[in-house]
Amino acid sequence: MLRALDIRDMLIIDRLELTFQPGLNVLTGETGAGKSILLDSLGFVLGWRGRAELVRTGAAQGEVVAEFDLPEGHPAHDILSEAGLPGGEELILRRVNTAEGRKTAWVNDRRCSGEVLRALSETLIELHGQHDDRGLLNPRGHRAMLDEFASVEGQLAEVRQAWVAMGKARKTVDQTKAALDAVRAEEEFLRHAVAELDQLDPQPGEDEELDMRRRTMQGAEKIRDDVVRAFHLLGGDGAEGAMGDALRWLEGVSAEAAGQLEAPIMALGRAMLELGEAQGGVEHCLNALEFNPAELEMVEERLFAIRALARKYDVLADELGGFAEGLRVKLNALDAGDVNLAEQMAALSAAEAHYDTYAQRLTDTRYQSAGQLDQAVMAELAPLKMERAVFETQITPGDAGPEGRDVVAFTVATNPGAPAGPLNKIASGGELSRFLLALKVCLTGDDSDHTMIFDEIDRGVGGATADAVGRRLAALADGGQVLVVTHSPQVAAQGAHHWRVQKQVEDGMTLSTVVPLSKTERVDEIARMVAGDTITKEARAAARSLLKA
Template identity: 75%
Template structure:
């Protein structure tokens, strides 16, 4: 609820403080007194785009402060939370406009952008009038209004959940298809490469082992020749035979040597043992160097094949086995992906069917409640002297989305047989005001905690029709706050709180002010609205009758 509006140095207002109340607040006054300036000032502090030059002549800056009461669940709190602005039960908006045109805004003493102000205004205030393009005349909001009238929260939640599931299923299918296409593009390469690698079957560390074996075999021929020569010198025709002859000759002479040859004979025995061990080691070495002549060729071929494969795929020889596993995994993903895609496409069909069912249920309920809304609006139009007009909620197919697959628009035909069309295109000024009022009365539960402002919505009507307008505005105000700028005495008489906007000249400067009216002053003001500048007894009597009616 808008509790207070403080205006300083804007247009023809030097200082003005208004304390608005719950219920129906009416503002009256002569044409040009400044009633529209109040709306311009409120629009300024709410971030609406309006007049370019607002600062009062001679002032350095203009300033507007608006104070709102917020309930614990007021939707403005979500905007404040997103903007990081703390708030209790009171919301204070302040905006300053310098004479040079610079604008600065604060929300609860925190600097705020015009975007934040406008987002807050969507939750705080509704402005309705003949040039209303933000509220009921905006077709983009008609679907939400119908859903609010019908109480479609659960159905819309179902549709949105189904839409999210459908969108997720579509993304999964698209991603799987893209991945499969990428793999299919190299499928032939993968299958050929895996076959080559499987045929080669490289092992970790095999390159180094083959290289060592190759080098050993390349040098084996020369080494074996040298070792064989040494073996021959150690064998029966070489060192062994010489040792044996020496031992035989010394052994024959030992009996005649008085023991002097015993030690040499023992040493030769030990030498014979060592010589035998040496012969065995050299023989083993010769056996180790004994290889098939084709083995070197085979070793080189495999080594070169492994290295060529590594160069082909741009990896190290030791990484070939791991690389082969990677390629096999990609092929397995391709084969498994076909199955995954089939399952995902089945899930997508189910998700689409679920969305279609939820959207169909919402569409059917919209059609049903559109008829109820049309009937409710038509019932409101009769007392407003528009019983021959036709109001219809048009529901047409739209692209599927999180809110279903319906487009909703409120249409009117002002005379029987006339074609229906958008509210703001078909109805005249007075008719449009009454259509908007009838529609708003039917949608009164649409948004809680919003201050509704009606700017001369009674223009072009009078008498019993104006009285019907006033009664409906009072009905709207029963559960909230309504501000009405009016020239109709019938409407003004229905107000719970009444202010008169008036101009006065002070020191050669025209200023506008707003005066709260007591009961007697209200009688005179409504009498003025009935009779003009000269207030008669009859006018006062008629004013009292309106106030008591």
């Protein structure tokens, strides 16, 4: 509910503070007094796109502050939370426009974007009038209005869930088809590569092992002769025999050398042991150097084959096994893909049938509720002196979506036999106002979250029709808040709170102001609306009669 509006230096307003109340708030005044400026200023602070130049001439900047009461559970709380803005029972919107055109906005003293303001405005204000493109005249919103009238929240939730499930199933099928198509494009390559790799069956570390064996065998022929000669020199015909003879000679004369040969004899013994170890090592080497020339050929052939495949598939030799496994997985997926795709297609068909069931159920409910809405609107049109008009909610098939597959449009025929058409194309100004009011009365229900604003919705009507318009506006305001800009005395008389918008000249500058009216002042203002500039006794009497009615 709009609690207060503070406007500074906007168009012809220098400073204006308004405090609004629950119920029907009426704003009246002569043409050109500035009533539209109030709506422009309110639209500015709500982020609506409007006039480009709003700052009062000579001012550095214009500013509008709007205060709203937010009861618990109001949808604006969700928007504040999502935007990371502070909430509470009070919502204060502030927006500044500099003379250069730069705009800055705050929500509860926290900077925000115009997008956030517009999102909040959708939950705070409803503007209705002959040039309303945000509400009832916008066909894109007619389906939502019918759904609200029909109270199909539960069915909508079912359709949305079925739509999401169907979308997921279709995405799964599309992904599987794309994957299978990609694999089939390289199926011949995959099967050839896997067969080739499986036949060779390279093992991790095998390349390094084969290379080492190859190098060993290649070097064996070069070093074997020298190793054999060294082995012979170390044996009995060489170093071992000479050292053995020396040891025996020294041991034979050791007793006669008075102990001087004991150390050399012991050293020779140790040398003999070391020589034996050397002989064993050389012998082991000779054994290792023994190889079959055919084995070298086999080792080289396998090593070259592994390295050739590694180059062919551009991987490291040790990674050939893992590469083959990856190709094998693709082949397995291809072989099993048709089975999986068939299962996924069946799941998609089930999801589509599920969606069709819920969407058709929602369509049936919409058709039924459309008839009820048409009857309710027609009942409202009779007191508004439009009993010959025909209102019809048309439902036509449309593209499937998360809210069903119906296109909803409100159409009217102002006279029997005349073709029906869109509200804003068929009805005249006064007729359009009454259609909008009848629709709003039927669609509002118990919803009091929004502040409804009607901008000269009574234009073109008078007398009993204007009185009927006023009474319906008052009924809409019961338990909520309605602001109406009006030139009709019958409508003004229905207001619970009344303000007069007027212009005055101060220091050669025209300014607009808004004055709250007392009971006596309301009589004079309504009398002016009845009689014009010259207020007569008869006009005052008519005004009093209207206020008492």
